[in-house]
Amino acid sequence: MITSPAPSPTAAARQWFLARGDLGALVEAIRGTGRRVIGPTIRDGAIVYDEIQAAADLPAGWRDQQSAGQYRLERSTDERTFGYSVGPTPWKRFTFPPNLPIATAHRTNTVAFDQPVPDVPSLAFLGVRACEIAALGIQDRVFLGGQFTDEDFRARRSAAFIVAVQCSTSSSTCFCTSMGTGPEVRGGYDILLTELDEGFVIQTGSPGGAAIVAELPTRQPSHAEVGAAVDSVEAVRTQMGEPLPMAGIDERLKLQLDHPRWAQVAERCVECGNCTMSCPTCFCTSVIEESDMDGKSSRTERQWDSCFDVAFAKVAGGDFRARPRDRYRQWLTHKFSTWFDQFGSSGCVGCGRCITWCPVRIDVREELAAIAPPIAPVVQPVAVEPVAASPGTFSIARLASIKAETEDTTTLSLTDVDPAFLGGRPGQFVMIALPAFPAVPISISRFRSNGIDLTIRAVGATSTALVNLHPGARVGLRGPLGTFWPIQEAYGRHAVVVAGGVGLSPLHGLVDALVANHDRFESISLFYGSRTPEERLFRDDLAAWSASKEIDVAVTVDRAGPEWKGRVGVVTTLFDMISWDCTKVTAFVVGPERMMQASVQGLISKGVPADRICVSMERHMECGIGLCGHCQMAGRFVCKDGPVFRLNDLGDMFNREGI
Amino acid sequence: MDDYTSVIAMLNHTWFGAELSPETQERLAKLGEIQDFEADEVILHEGDDAREMGILICGRLALRTFVPERGAVTILSVEPGDIFGWSAVLADTQAQSTVVATESSQALVIEGTRLRAALKEDHALAASLYPRVLKAVARRLRATRLQLLDLFAR
Numbered sequence: 009m010i011t012s013p014a015p016s017p018t019a020a021a022r023q024w025f026l027a028r029g030d031l032g033a034l035v036e037a038i039r040g041t042g043r044r045v046i047g048p049t050i051r052d053g054a055i056v057y058d059e060i061q062a063a064a065d066l067p068a069g070w071r072d073q074q075s076a077g078q079y080r081l082e083r084s085t086d087e088r089t090f091g092y093s094v095g096p097t098p099w100k101r102f103t104f105p106p107n108l109p110i111a112t113a114h115r116t117n118t119v120a121f122d123q124p125v126p127d128v129p130s131l132a133f134l135g136v137r138a139c140e141i142a143a144l145g146i147q148d149r150v151f152l153g154g155q156f157t158d159e160d161f162r163a164r165r166s167a168a169f170i171v172a173v174q175c176s177t178s179s180s181t182c183f184c185t186s187m188g189t190g191p192e193v194r195g196g197y198d199i200l201l202t203e204l205d206e207g208f209v210i211q212t213g214s215p216g217g218a219a220i221v222a223e224l225p226t227r228q229p230s231h232a233e234v235g236a237a238v239d240s241v242e243a244v245r246t247q248m249g250e251p252l253p254m255a256g257i258d259e260r261l262k263l264q265l266d267h268p269r270w271a272q273v274a275e276r277c278v279e280c281g282n283c284t285m286s287c288p289t290c291f292c293t294s295v296i297e298e299s300d301m302d303g304k305s306s307r308t309e310r311q312w313d314s315c316f317d318v319a320f321a322k323v324a325g326g327d328f329r330a331r332p333r334d335r336y337r338q339w340l341t342h343k344f345s346t347w348f349d350q351f352g353s354s355g356c357v358g359c360g361r362c363i364t365w366c367p368v369r370i371d372v373r374e375e376l377a378a379i380a381p382p383i384a385p386v387v388q389p390v391a392v393e394p395v396a397a398s399p400g401t402f403s404i405a406r407l408a409s410i411k412a413e414t415e416d417t418t419t420l421s422l423t424d425v426d427p428a429f430l431g432g433r434p435g436q437f438v439m440i441a442l443p444a445f446p447a448v449p450i451s452i453s454r455f456r457s458n459g460i461d462l463t464i465r466a467v468g469a470t471s472t473a474l475v476n477l478h479p480g481a482r483v484g485l486r487g488p489l490g491t492f493w494p495i496q497e498a499y500g501r502h503a504v505v506v507a508g509g510v511g512l513s514p515l516h517g518l519v520d521a522l523v524a525n526h527d528r529f530e531s532i533s534l535f536y537g538s539r540t541p542e543e544r545l546f547r548d549d550l551a552a553w554s555a556s557k558e559i560d561v562a563v564t565v566d567r568a569g570p571e572w573k574g575r576v577g578v579v580t581t582l583f584d585m586i587s588w589d590c591t592k593v594t595a596f597v598v599g600p601e602r603m604m605q606a607s608v609q610g611l612i613s614k615g616v617p618a619d620r621i622c623v624s625m626e627r628h629m630e631c632g633i634g635l636c637g638h639c640q641m642a643g644r645f646v647c648k649d650g651p652v653f654r655l656n657d658l659g660d661m662f663n664r665e666g667i
Numbered sequence: 668m669d670d671y672t673s674v675i676a677m678l679n680h681t682w683f684g685a686e687l688s689p690e691t692q693e694r695l696a697k698l699g700e701i702q703d704f705e706a707d708e709v710i711l712h713e714g715d716d717a718r719e720m721g722i723l724i725c726g727r728l729a730l731r732t733f734v735p736e737r738g739a740v741t742i743l744s745v746e747p748g749d750i751f752g753w754s755a756v757l758a759d760t761q762a763q764s765t766v767v768a769t770e771s772s773q774a775l776v777i778e779g780t781r782l783r784a785a786l787k788e789d790h791a792l793a794a795s796l797y798p799r800v801l802k803a804v805a806r807r808l809r810a811t812r813l814q815l816l817d818l819f820a821r
Contacts, residue, residue, distance in 0.1 A: 509819035539819035566814050568741040573706075573769040576729065576744040578813040581806075584682070584746065603818040 024210040024226035025233055026201075031089060031208070032063035034171070034199075037223045038132045043169055046102055047134030048095065053081055055095040057102070060134060067092065074179035074360070077369035090135055090203050093179040094359050098288035099140050100147060102131055103164045110160075110295070111308040126160055132169035136197065138190030139182075139357040141172060143288030145196060149351045150291050169216060172197035174237070175244045181360030183373060186252035189357040191244040202237035209237040252373055253382035257354075260380035261345040263500055263530060263592070265337065269379045274333035276368050281314035283362035283372075284339065289355050292320070315339050340375060392431035394487050399631045402441060402484025405429075407477050408459060413545045416466050417510060418475040423459035425485065430455065432488030434495070434517030435624060435652040438462065439486040439632045442477075445470040449629040449647065451514035452488060453546075463513040463545065489632045491652040493518045493622060498529060498594035504586075504616075505534045506607045508579055508599025512536055512545045514624050514651070515598050519553065526558035530592060533560045537579025537603070541565050541572045579603065580610040590615035598624045605663040608655060621655040623662070671696035674775060677724045681748035683799050684722060691795045695722075698785055699777035704728075704768035710751070711766040717754035718779050723747050726772025730764040739765065742814070743807065750803050755779035756786065756796075 026034065038045050047060040050067050060066060071084040072092040084091050114120045136144075148165065151158035172193045175182075184190030193200055198217030202209040209229050212218040229237075284290040294313040299306040313320060316335050321328040329335050347355035356372075363371050396403045408423040422429075429438065432452055440462065441447035448470045454461035466472040474483070495518065503522050507515045515534075522532045534553065538544045544563065554561040562582045564575035575582070579599070586593075593616045597607050604623050611621055627639035627646040634648030642661045644650065655662060674696035678684030684692060704710060704726070711719070713732060728745040742764065745751050751774070754760040786793045 537819075539817070543819065564744075566817070566819065570729070570731065570739045570741065570767070572741060573727070574744070575727070575746065576741045578810045578818075580813070581746075581810055584748070600818045602816060603813075606813055 023229050023234060024221055025207055025229035026210055026224055026226050027207040028087070030225050033224050035060060035063050037220045038169065043130045043132040045132045045134050050081065054079060055081065055092050057097040057099065071177065072179065074181045074364045076181065076363050076371045077366055079364050086205060088176065088203055090173045091177060093175065093177060093182055094137055094140065094361060096286050096361065096365055098286060098361065099133055099136060099144060100288055102133065103144065103168060104147060104161055104291065106312045108160060108310045109307060110310045113306045113308065115304050126163050128163040128167055130167050132171060134171045136170050136172045137175055138193045139184040139359040140288055141193060141196040142189035142357040143359070146289045146351065146353060146355065146357065147291060153351065170197045171199045171201065174200065174202040174241050176203055176240050178244050178248050179360060181363040182248060182358065183252060183360060184358040185245060185248050186254050187354060187356055187358035191248070192241045202240060204233060204236050204240065209233055255382070257376065257380060258345040258348045259500065261341050264379050267379045269375065270333040270337045273370060273375055274331065274336050276370055277332055277336055278368055279316040279332060279335065280367060281316045282365040282367065284314040284316060285312060286361035286365045288357060288359060340372065344376065391433065391492065392428050392488065394489055395426045395428040396486040397633055402486055404482050405485050407479055407481040407483060409479055410477065413463060414543050417463060417545060418466070419453065419461050419463045420474065421459060421461050422483065425459050429460050429485065429488055433492030434521050435492035435514060436488040436490050437651065438488060440474065441484040442470065442473055445473050447486065449632055453513040453516040454520065455517055465510050486632060490647055491650055493596055493652055495521055500528070501530055502588050502593045503529045503532045504593050504595040506579060506595060506597040507534065507536045508603040509538055509543065510545060511598035515596060516546060516549070518596055519559065523556065523558045531560070531588065532558060535579055535582040536563045537565070539566050541568050580606050583610045583614060586614055591617060594620045596622050601663055619654060619656045622652055623655060624651045625653060626651065674701060678722065678775065681722055681724065683748055683750055683803065687795050691792055694785070694789065694792055695775070695777070698781055699775045702774055702776045704772045704774070706768055706770050708768045709765060710768060711762045713762055713765040715762050717752060717760045717762045719776050720750060720752040720755040720779065720782060721774040721776040722750050724773045724775060727769045728772060729767045729769045731767060732764045743810070750800065753800050753804060755782060756800055758783060
């Protein structure tokens, strides 16, 4: 990989000042080394990069106005030479020529193929901006960073002398701050200019740059001039406003391959390929053959190509990207997503050329925002400190209401609870007790603004006593205890909740949280199986969830009478409804252990990664804090290390007999 | 010549028919006929001769069996894409359950005698169809085993 040597601290600190009238001396000094100078000049109403003979060829006193699909040059109110932002020409034109002879072939008695001797000019690039230096670095990785390299590119890059310029203005199409490539030039140059009204503050980045500067009629810059140079770059950053939210754009795009916007933008796109031709990093090419009329010799030339070309992905049997939407998606996802996989960075530097030079004003920033909007920052939840953690101590709560869910299962709504319980997380549990009855662990089935719900199946002395309480009764609570559902791990994915029987109770709060944050998930589904229709929990909530657009609900029962019109069959039969990419599923499963095992097997066979399946385990608990030993499961205490576990964390302990 | 395109399109939306070859799909379409069932309509009676097999296109069917003193118990629902009356692929068998439409439903129904004759003479059809019927039966067997465990009981 080629990079200009980084300036030493001493050299970096050293600065010079070159008067505006002496800029020609810089051009002359570079030309004096035998290099041709390529720099900005006006042609056909635009500032393009072409050969510069003298400073007079530079666009002093001109500035540009750019927006989506528009580019205009106008006279500036000052005489600055670099008072514009980037024009249509990418520097790759000189390191990666649009047309490059790569071979000749001859047919005599045999056939022969010859490679031309590289004819690499010695060039100096004058006026290279921060985003453009980043683009050269990206092409370095593309052409020189892998197993196979482009030696023509290597020769041209090695021969190039870089005179960078700090931007003193930006266009509405610029977004280098969003891509982390600018506006300030941080390296990769031989000489760096910062333009002020009276001249240029100069830094050097290589011995070659220092040698050139040594020939110039410079002086030491004043303190004010050095400060103005720094302020100039910062002013550009301010001018560009808040950076776009690009964090995670690669993964965000990968989740949106079926977004309807691809078809919508393709209806506007005319597939002219301007975006790829003006892009400083696009590197796709095709090879053409030119043959003499007698067929005895031919010339092979590599030409820039574009993934927007209708034949770009064509093979004998057809076209892999036959539709315009396919081609647009290919370009955008390569630039902002799959480029990371191949080359370790984005393929975009935020120069904005693809926006300015798009004849139908497609703005890549708008498309990214529409197709892969940012996901709000993830705040990793932490468990609140439980109250009355020690066995025997309890926080008193009042029973506000009672609701029978099924013949043997009842929901108690508790109020006047310690605030710690309101800060609990779905999946956690409490220890609840009455005088003369031992405490029992009960999952929190719902968090309300002024209390919590506990859904209890009357199976023992304490639970039977609890479901027979009346509103106003007081109970003792400890908690919230245990681990909780890692909801944030399902952000951007398909959240699948699988519940069996009373297993819906510890999942109710999870479903509430998923629905409340539905924008964060690709989809939300609840698969619920119960023994009979009458044994379904939370029937009102199931009906409300079914009616909402935020969650898909499928319910099945193991057996039913003729009055039941819904599904009959075990819960795993509902997995037939899954039509999405299961590698993008995060699943939350609760039910009897044998049912969880069947569900986990079903999910894994569908392609759900094991480390994306969470289960809630049930064990005998007495203390709830890992001290009594009852709930030990191999190396874990279910009360303290669980009850929510990732399947991977359980390993072969999951569903093992006798554990 | 009849146009079976719409029937084949329907088959393509079922797991049972989606991956069959176009020739087999057309053969099935020709063998059967699309039938509509109203809610609560009884399609097959438990114990009757298994006279037809169906591929459910849309709607929902209940497979019910009679239990003395409990009456009809639904043991399984058939969802779109699945089959019912699979016993019809075997000669001289009886329907294992009563098949009732629990809502308006539509199915490709193939008369058992025609189906068995076609399977006997057309080996390609048999090679395609038997594994799918077996898969359907195996799925039911697996589900039934889990049901037998009565997982949600106390």
